[in-house]
Amino acid sequence: MITKNQIKLIKSLSLKKNRDKHNLFIAEGPKIVDELLKSEITLKTLYSTSENYTSINRSVLINSMELKKISNFKSPNNVLALFEIPNAKKIDFKSNIIALDEIKDPGNFGTIIRLCDWFGIKDIICSENSVDCYNPKVIQSSMGSISRVNISYMSFDDVFSKNLNLVASDIKGTNINEYKFNKNQVIFFGNESNGLSPKVLSEVRNKITIPRYTEKIESLNLASSVSIVLSEIKKKITEM
Amino acid sequence: MITKNQIKLIKSLSLKKNRDKHNLFIAEGPKIVDELLKSEITLKTLYSTSENYTSINRSVLINSMELKKISNFKSPNNVLALFEIPNAKKIDFKSNIIALDEIKDPGNFGTIIRLCDWFGIKDIICSENSVDCYNPKVIQSSMGSISRVNISYMSFDDVFSKNLNLVASDIKGTNINEYKFNKNQVIFFGNESNGLSPKVLSEVRNKITIPRYTEKIESLNLASSVSIVLSEIKKKITEM
Structure with a gap:
């Protein structure tokens, strides 16, 4: 009843x-x-x-x-x-962290949480205007990974003030296959439609790009970009 | 009017x-x-x-x-x-081809079509029981890439009979970072819930796996898997 x-x-x-x-x-x-x-x-x-x-x-x-x-x-x-809803844990800035700039699509977000779980990424930081990670659609597409990945909402100014190793995924940057990834960095990804916000573009000087093999397509799906970058980072830091 | x-x-x-x-x-x-x-x-x-x-x-x-x-x-x-609806073109078996075994989720399929476009993959083969690529949800998530990727529906028996270089993405296989990819192979991906069908598992002897960095997660989203494998293949064959 x-x-x-x-x-x-x-x-x-x-x-x-x-x-x-x-x-x-x-x-x-x-x-x-x-x-x-x-x-x-x-x-x-x-x-x-x-x-x-x-x-x-x-x-x-x-x-x-x-x-x-x-x-x-x-x-x-x-x-x-x-x-x-559990309390967000303290962020471990000594490991690799994903930072999502105004993520809006719940399905994409759930997929990214699942990807972080797969690749052993413990923390996701979201800008304050991002979709809520406890939205039912995020929960469904995260497939239980929400219990193993710590998600924090914060102003990115608090990240920029910390003197961390920052890198942003953008359309014009160093080819990810040639970029020297470290064991601790914050990797920024932009919004599905508008890409990175002007603030992130100006504050994060290191830009990386997934190589493209045709001219006619403009962008890659956000979760696809995260998956490719995470796979490359984990491979490189495992080989270190 | x-x-x-x-x-x-x-x-x-x-x-x-x-x-x-x-x-x-x-x-x-x-x-x-x-x-x-x-x-x-x-x-x-x-x-x-x-x-x-x-x-x-x-x-x-x-x-x-x-x-x-x-x-x-x-x-x-x-x-x-x-x-x-355009006629499907002749498949170019001399290039890399993606084969989808009973793909069901239209959003996933659209994302994969977009990924193939990004990575210059010209052909996708689908088993006959897969979702239709002209389903409105597939069209929406493919974001126009449907016009640049050739999609063919066929019995996989016709592929197995051709003496091609076949490889399947599976949970137990060679680490993709160590696998020697070629310029022409057919790469099989399984259904979102059930993975590869028994027929594909038995016919395709070469299995590849995306390395996982935690034990607790069972599977990766299908489009995420395709994105990681395509990125790795294109990098390796470009370096050849």
Whole structure:
């Protein structure tokens, strides 16, 4: 059984202001929920149509009509859970860090979180006007990696003031295959439509570029760019 | 002005069987439509709320209410055009080719088409049960690259019978950074959820793997994998 107030709360969590107010986010489907249950993230309540979850504290058995009411999916998939938003951890500036300048597309962001997990990148920094990492679409496309990658929102001025090794992915820069990557640097990526903001372009002097093999295409998908750069960095610093 | 029959035709093109019947596909928004207008693909009819397109033959000026009726977008963007589906060209087996085994996600597919364009890959082969490349969501995420990459649907048996240099991206294989790529090979990628089909796994003996730097994550997003492999191949064959 699910109450009207519970339905109201869950529906309200599609908005950031309500996620912040209640300190909760939504995850759906066994794949992601099971990964989060194994992580350090704290479960608030789990709603499921499956007996598989009844042994879990704070789980509620519901019917498929009820799941349909609270799900963001066209075809709800067994389980929806509310988790507490964890506190962002202290950023480890001694490792490689990804910095996202006004990222807006939730699917792209989730894919990038998953990529950082794969390549052992522990921290992502986002400019304050970026999409919220607890947006349900980000959670879905991050596939559980959100529990293993630390995401911090901050003014990039705080990064620029730290005297760090900075590099930005841009259309005109050093070929990534020739660039000397280090074990600790902050790598900036721009917004999907507009690229890097003027502030980042002027503050970050080292620019890198993924070589292009045709003239007619203007840009690469953001998550594709991050994947290629991360693969190259990890290869080079592993060979060091 | 747009007629009822025209609206009916456009709406019907969201289904593959109707696209095949009329030999037409839909593109929306100035960015993609303008790229396709510059390409070899033939325009059938263009519907726009903007005076910018009135000089084009086969263009129809409509109002925003009419555009809303035919658009697949929540916020329609000035122009929707119908183009003729071009004939697939002969595959150039002397270059590198991407083979997609049951790709299902249109957004992923569009991103891969864009990646192939960026890296100068001219041919994509899809197994017959893959998503249609003229699906409106594929067209949108391919960002115009569909006009520069040749996509063919075929039974993979026809590829296996050709005595080609085959390699498949898999979870257990040679590290891509150590693999000796050639100037002509067919590189297979599996389905988003299930990976490579048993047939491909058994027929393609050379397996490659993107190195992973954590244990807890199971898989990488398909388009991310393609981007990393293509970047590595192009770098190696350029250095040859």
